[in-house]
Amino acid sequence: QSVLTQPPSVSGAPGQRVIISCTGNTSNIGAGYDAHWYQQLPGTAPKLLIYGNTNRPSGVPDRFSGSKSGTSASLAITGLQAEDESDYYCQSYDSSLSGWVFGGGTKLTVL
Amino acid sequence: EVQLVESGGDLVQPGGSLRLSCAASGFTFSGYWMHWVRQVPGKELVWVSRINSDGSTTTYADSVKGRFTISRDNAKSTLYLQMNSLRAEDTAVYYCARVSYYYDSSGLSARYYFDYWGQGTLVTVSS
Numbered sequence: 001q002s003v004l005t006q007p008p009s010v011s012g013a014p015g016q017r018v019i020i021s022c023t024g025n026t027s028n029i030g031a032g033y034d035a036h037w038y039q040q041l042p043g044t045a046p047k048l049l050i051y052g053n054t055n056r057p058s059g060v061p062d063r064f065s066g067s068k069s070g071t072s073a074s075l076a077i078t079g080l081q082a083e084d085e086s087d088y089y090c091q092s093y094d095s096s097l098s099g100w101v102f103g104g105g106t107k108l109t110v111l
Numbered sequence: 112e113v114q115l116v117e118s119g120g121d122l123v124q125p126g127g128s129l130r131l132s133c134a135a136s137g138f139t140f141s142g143y144w145m146h147w148v149r150q151v152p153g154k155e156l157v158w159v160s161r162i163n164s165d166g167s168t169t170t171y172a173d174s175v176k177g178r179f180t181i182s183r184d185n186a187k188s189t190l191y192l193q194m195n196s197l198r199a200e201d202t203a204v205y206y207c208a209r210v211s212y213y214y215d216s217s218g219l220s221a222r223y224y225f226d227y228w229g230q231g232t233l234v235t236v237s238s
Binding site: 002033034036038044045046047048052057093097099101102103104105 | 146148154155156157158161170172173206211213215222223224225226227228229230231
């Protein structure tokens, strides 16, 4: 069981908007540690998508955005495209575990 | 261009040992913390270990503490993971990842994130 909770799957039609949630607790996101998001295409390594809750590295389309509130964070993807079909992971730091933690991952299906 | 290339993954018997390597290029290796993260195929990412830039401090997940040792050779721009007393549950793809950081709004606390990942190397523990 992952420390950060994500929905196992989400789906949307091309052009639509989807949101992936990441729920933590008072030892990680709720303690002020930021959430970061990674995209993992099938058979490849994870790739940084969002860091520091809301920041996009260069090269990441502005269709991807992040937010944080309380003990949770969210990743929003607008204007869904077929190439967005992937697994998405949130990540933070947990002070009670003294380590870095990931969510269980969310599989995005573009219908 | 930042590149991280893992090697050393193999099939090993329970109780055996293995050393993974991660060769870094395209950046000043000695200036960055590095981590190992593993993933059972089809499952979630799990953090394993981290080492600071000069190798003086290390941290481990409870599941590997006392069995795994992370180290680095800055002269060779290479990160290592020595894995001893391997168990079936250590079977996974092992990724090395570079960490970058920024400071939070107070300016007092660093926040770390994984900005580059290697392609991974598969470790299978089975008799």
